[in-house]
Amino acid sequence: MSARGAMTAGGPRAIPAIRGRVQAGAPLAPFTWFRVGGPAEWLVRPADAEDLVSLLAGLPAGTPLTVLGAASNLIIRDGGLPGIVLRLGGAFGAVTAEPDGIVAGAAALDMTVAQHAAAAGLGGLEFLSGIPGSIGGAVAMNAGAYGSEVKDVLDWAEVATADGIRRLDAAVLGFTYRHAALPGGAVVIRARFRARPGEPAAIAARMAEIRAAREASQPVRARTGGSTFVNPPGGKAWALIDAAGCRGLAIGGAQVSEKHCNFLLNAGGATAAELEALGEEVRARVLVRTGIALEWEIKRLGLALPDGSEGGGAAA
Structure with a gap:
């Protein structure tokens, strides 16, 4: 079901009239790197920034709102996401x-921005080529890789709110890990990143080095969600997971990567419940083995199925 240009009602919620696309019950699994998860109550794709402001201004108070970017570090639970799922x-x-x-729009991929910078002979943004996400998510989560973070290069970000468009200097964004x-x-909706003139060949070489390092050490071609747990102070999550005997551990179709054991994989037919259960099993085993409680880095959003029918079996 979709609607354009009219008040759309379904179930308990109503969506303001916008020029973009509104779809009820839209499958979300195809958008996520894990390829798991239930549907959106409403999937909304605004036509432009003005349309987005109209949407935000007209939403009933209390309507859940989730912004879905590249969905590379995300588990959407099997019961799906209530309210509005926004995709730019x-x-x-x-x-x-x-x-x-x-200057890049929020929907631009981090890799694309790095490539544009390289083509223009601008250095300092090569690290973005190692982040599998989009610019909106990169700003919102202060994404980082290979020794650099968004906070190191961001000048400003523009955001849409119910009151209009605001430009926020990096200094007011209170960046933390x-x-x-x-x-x-x-x-x-948009951001500006500082860069410096550089030698295009050297910039391209650094990006190639980053890509090669990722492919050598991470399961980049698998259905995964990136680093699962935050590195604890003074340690590496993968080393703790390995020491706890979790490399290759599986629940149903979910598996800890053999290549890099801080990555979970959908090895075939996994559910979100199996992936989350496997992550919690890893946390439990690491806690028993080391006394360290790993913190999730992957975001887990949405509703579990009420009957638990999508849960996994015993760990193997």
Whole structure:
């Protein structure tokens, strides 16, 4: 079911009229890297920034709102997501090179931004080529890799709110590890990143080095969600998981990667419940073995199925 240009009602909620696409009960698993999860109550794709502001301004108070980017670090539970699931499309994907930086829309992939910078002879953004996500998510979670984080290069971010578009300097975003202090209900729509003139060949070589390092050490071609747990102070999550005997551990179709054991895999037919149960089993075994309680880095959102029918069996 979809609707354009009219008040759309379904179940207990109503969606404001927008020019973009509104779809009820939309499957979300195809959007996620794990390829698991239930449907969105409403999947909404605004036509542009003005349309997004109209949506936010017209939403009934208390309506759940989830912004779905590249969904590379996300488990959507099998019961799906209530309320609005927001997905930004092509109108939010423009990338422009400036003499000392890059301006990118929230839907642009991190890799694409790194490639634009390299083509323009701009250095300092190569690390983005090692982050499998989109710019909106990168800003919202202060994404980082290979020694750099978004907070190190961000000049400003533009966000949509119910009151309009605001431009926020990086200094007010209160960046911490994998987190930015965005205003409540705000959606990142565009950002500017500082860069410096560099030798295009050297920039391209650094990006190739990052890609090679990822492919050598991580299961990048598998159905995965990136690093599962935060590295504890002074330690590495993968080493703790390995020491607890969890490399290759499986529940149903979910498995701990043999290649890098801080990665969970959908090895075939896994459910979200199996992936989450496997993660909790890993946490439990690491806690018993080392006394360290690993913290989830992958986000887990949505509702479990009420009868638990999608749960996994015993760990193997």
